[in-house]
Amino acid sequence: MHYNSPDHSHLKLRSTRFIRRMFAMRQLGTFLCFNPIISVLLELQKGNAFYVLLFINAFVWPWVAYRVAMSSADPTASERRNLTIDAALGGFWVAMMGISPMPSLIIMAVLASDRYAVGGWLQLQSAMRAFLLIFIPMWMLNGMPWQTSFSTRTVWLTLPLAAGYMFVLSAVSYKLTLTLRRKNRELERISLMDPSLGIPNRRLFDRRLESEYLRTRRGECRAWLLLLDVDNFKTVNDTFGHEAGDFLLAEISALLRNEAGEQDIPARFGGDELGVIVHDADEVGILALAETLQQKITRLRLPASADFHCSISIGIAAASDAESLQQWLSRADLALYSVKRAGRNGVQLWRPAPENPTA
Ligand SMILES: Nc1nc2c(ncn2[C@@H]2O[C@H](COP(=O)(O)OP(=O)(O)OP(=O)(O)O)[C@@H](O)[C@H]2O)c(=O)[nH]1
DSSP: OOOOOTTHHHHHHHHHHHHHHHHHHHHHHHHHHHHHHHHHHHHTTOOHHHHHHHHIIIIIHHHHHHHHHHHSSSHHHHHHHHHHHHHHHHHHHHHHTTTOHHHHHHHHHHHHHHHHHHHHHHHHHHHHHHHHHHHHHHHHHTTOOOOOOOOHHHHHHHHHIIIIIHHHHHHHHHHHHHHHHHHHHHHHHHHTBOTTTOSBOHHHHHHHHHHHHHHHHTTSOOOEEEEEEETTHHHHHHHHOHHHHHHHHHHHHHHHHHHSOTTOEEEEEETTEEEEEESSOOHHHHHHHHHHHHHHHHTOOBTTBTTOOOOEEEEEEEGGGOSSHHHHHHHHHHHHHHHHHTTSSOEEEOOOOOOOTTO
């Protein structure tokens, strides 16, 4: 059974783009090769049949290759075969020109760099094989000529191929590199965000936690960690459904995004647990932020129930009190746990135990 995965149309679009790009490059390449080759063929006084063949290669073959690839069940593989056929055709014309060095070397260089740019060493290997497979017998049948001299006209007609095609090839490669860079950045962003809540995920959270901890140790800022856990979230799911639970988490995340400062990081810690790394604050400021969050979360409503009241427990720890990253995290967790144990809906700041006055 043929199965069209959700990716199918995307893959098809990608191979269509590849074939279109190759079509444009082939049109340009065969056109630029046409002029120096015909110049050498005229110098060698080849028969009319060669001119017709060259015309077909330059102006008909790109269309045939395009049609064949587009109608193939595997367009990319078909286009790769076309690239190998290009090399075989190149081998034929180099043999017919008696290896006239000026156009032959440039044609071989263009064929090699183009194949390598598209498919690396493997594509180049099959192109080289195809080139030699046609070149050797054709050159032998042609009487193994060695055409060492070439006219000024041939030189002038070869120059656009040497300079123009290589420039276009570099421009295409550069454009592809830019696209790849953009996609990499996008992938990196996706891998660090929680897709349903639109805030950073645990991976980014852990990274930033470490950098904020180190900055606090260096005295550059005073970072705090707030861990937030929705109270009785399971009951929300069980009473109003999973979608209502998702809605509530999304609303809380939006609130965290709005209330957090520009340099603070709200993130999903996992499940119904969220966190905020506050870059720089004093104790008064951090407690004020926690209380604001608590009050605003209490005011959230579910679309299905106007009577619903949500509450949240918040544990806080200062990076400056902790001797390690793990200790910072576990102290915020301990503070959160003590709010839960005390009946939920509260804020607890982890503080060092008071010194023993008799000690
Ligand atoms: N809707 C929804 N539910 C989730 C998601 N992630 C985790 N949960 C649920 O969140 C619930 C968390 O439940 P518990 O860890 O028992 O905590 P609680 O019910 O909030 O109780 P306390 O934390 O003790 O107040 C579980 O039922 C999870 O299935 C999510 O992305 N969406």
